[in-house]
Amino acid sequence: MTIGVLLVDDQPFLRLGLRMVLEPEEGIEILGEAEDGSSAVPMAAALKPDVVLMDIRMHTMDGITATEKILADRPQTKVLILTTFDLDEYVFAGLRAGASGFLLKDAPPDVLLTAIRTVATGDAVLAPSVTRRLLERFGSVMPSAxxxxxxxxxxxxxxxxxxxxxxxxxxxxxxxxxxxxxxxxxxxxxxxxxxxxxxxxxxxxxxxxxxxxxxxxxxxxxxxxx
Structure with missing residues (x-):
């Protein structure tokens, strides 16, 4: 099985770095690149990726909104949020939007590859220590209707x-x-x-x-x- 991946990030150098890690890997194919959420949504609909690597803060449309729109159209697509520790609140919003997990942007290549393969099989990617930090910090202000x-x-x-x-x-x-x-x-x-x-x-x-x-x-x- 070949895993089709869509790269979504407004930083060209980061997309290039991701491409350099992913392209040599057997069983992973980069279907396309998008520089913001507004271009990612139609690309996801057209290319039907198995996994989307999604940045959060982007111009025009952020990654959270793009995640919601992509999954509303094609729920079988898996979204991995790319973030830094400074964006914890955005990560939680991304998870609530339906993302299958999150990765730090400086994650080692082997961690990235494992995460892609993990979510492609239908599981989720959660780093326990970061997850606990997220939930302890933002859990008290979550909506609870x-x-x-x-x-x-x-x-x-x-x-x-x-x-x-x-x-x-x-x-x-x-x-x-x-x-x-x-x-x-x-x-x-x-x-x-x-x-x-x-x-x-x-x-x-x-x-x-x-x-x-x-x-x-x-x-x-x-x-x-x-």
Whole structure:
């Protein structure tokens, strides 16, 4: 399977750097480049990329708006947000818009390549330490309309063990980390994660993290059910 990638960034040198990393890789094909969101949206519709590497702050149309528009037209496309630590608030907005994860712009080439292949298979990319920092910093100001009602609905739909796994998901833990914490096999955790996503109508782990903090199921800055 060849993964088609669309590069979206207003910095030509960054796009060139990404191209230099990706072009030699077998199984990855760069379908095109866009310098802002307004050109990325029609390009994504025409080229049908599997993965979009999306900058956030761009002229004409930012990456968050572009992500929403691209996924509204073609939800099977995966979007990876490219950012720096200074743009945490924009990252969270990007995740809520439907992005499958985020990467720091200075991520090593092997991390970038792994992330592209990971989201292309339908999983999400979350760096646990950065995810926790994001949610602890911005969780307290997330919109929470009907949050209490949704929280009770979430908890009622999950078994006690699924609640335990959901808590670890909300902290950005990998299946391996969750398995070690709960003394279960990775295969068992994978089954639990699949059931949690199906029960809650979520696309991936990113949406699980967002939902947990948005509804108050997990309290920002805490590692306990709210």
């Amino acid at each position: 009907q949050g209490t009602e949704r929280r009770e609905e979430v908890l009622r739909s999950l078994t006690e063990r699924e609640q335990d796994v959901f808590l670890e998901l909300a902290a950005g833990q990998s299946n391996q980390e969750i398995a070690a914490k709960l003394y279960l096999s990775e295969g068992t955790i994978k089954v639990h994660v699949g059931k949690i996503l199906a029960k809650l109508g979520l696309r991936d782990r990113v949406q699980a993290v967002v939902l947990a903090y948005e509804t108050g199921v997990v309290v920002p800055g805490s590692h306990e059910l709210g």
